[in-house]
Amino acid sequence: GAGVSQSPSNKVTEKGKDVELRCDPISGHTALYWYRQSLGQGLEFLIYFQGNSAPDKSGLPSDRFSAERTGGSVSTLTIQRTQQEDSAVYLCASSLARSGGQFFGPGTRLTVL
Amino acid sequence: GENVEQHPSTLSVQEGDSAVIKCTYSDSASNYFPWYKQELGKRPQLIIDIRSNVGEKKDQRIAVTLNKTAKHFSLHITETQPEDSAVYFCAALAGGTSYGKLTFGQGTILTVHP
Numbered sequence: 001g002a003g004v005s006q007s008p009s010n011k012v013t014e015k016g017k018d019v020e021l022r023c024d025p026i027s028g029h030t031a032l033y034w035y036r037q038s039l040g041q042g043l044e045f046l047i048y049f050q051g052n053s054a055p056d057k058s059g060l061p062s063d064r065f066s067a068e069r070t071g072g073s074v075s076t077l078t079i080q081r082t083q084q085e086d087s088a089v090y091l092c093a094s095s096l097a098r099s100g101g102q103f104f105g106p107g108t109r110l111t112v113l
Numbered sequence: 114g115e116n117v118e119q120h121p122s123t124l125s126v127q128e129g130d131s132a133v134i135k136c137t138y139s140d141s142a143s144n145y146f147p148w149y150k151q152e153l154g155k156r157p158q159l160i161i162d163i164r165s166n167v168g169e170k171k172d173q174r175i176a177v178t179l180n181k182t183a184k185h186f187s188l189h190i191t192e193t194q195p196e197d198s199a200v201y202f203c204a205a206l207a208g209g210t211s212y213g214k215l216t217f218g219q220g221t222i223l224t225v226h227p
Contacts, residue, residue: 031213042202043217056214091156098213099206101147104156
């Protein structure tokens with residue numbers, strides 16, 4: 001079956017604009033995760049969902065970041081009033097359960113000018 | 114919360130040699146430890162994982178060992194090939210109230226010279 005998909009693959013925006021990033025997990029995967037990876041850096045945890053609920057939002061960098069998941073499937077990560085430091089690759093992953101291996105999507109490269 | 118330290122940050126080997134990457138973790142409740150390989154410009158790919166009820170797991174040229182008492186785990190790649198060149202990340206799955214959250218190490222850039 002299809003793997004994790006993300007859209008858009010690239011997004012260029014101006015400082016102060018809002019952006020929405022979308023993640024479509026592997027069918028049947030109940031857990032969904034968002035990470036951020038800056039150039040040449042490691043993976044920074046942002047938030048994860050078990051079903052539609054988000055037990056752990058501790059990684060969200062500020063209140064400009066929010067995420068939701070509906071129907072236990074697609075998730076959107078919204079960044080309001082984008083700043084240049086938000087520029088990074090945003091990666092989504094999904095797993096069958098919280099205890100399982102996570103499979104990553106191709107990422108969305110966000111550039112804030 | 115969980116803290117994962119990974120060493121070395123860079124590793125350069127000759128083709129055919131072995132490569133070892135080590136990680137330590139802080140949360141004794143962590144019970145799942147995956148390893149990811151990330152090639153330049155691509156997504157991280159799960160290459161092997163281990164759970165806390167076993168000490169070693171092998172998959173062809175790749176093996177992972179876990180020492181729960183010392184809270185460290187290692188990735189071993191034997192007979193390295195140029196296509197093994199990539200960034201490798203270890204991770205630990207948090208337990209307790211943060212169950213489900215993966216904390217990643219800082220990554221190791223592995224270069225295999227032909």
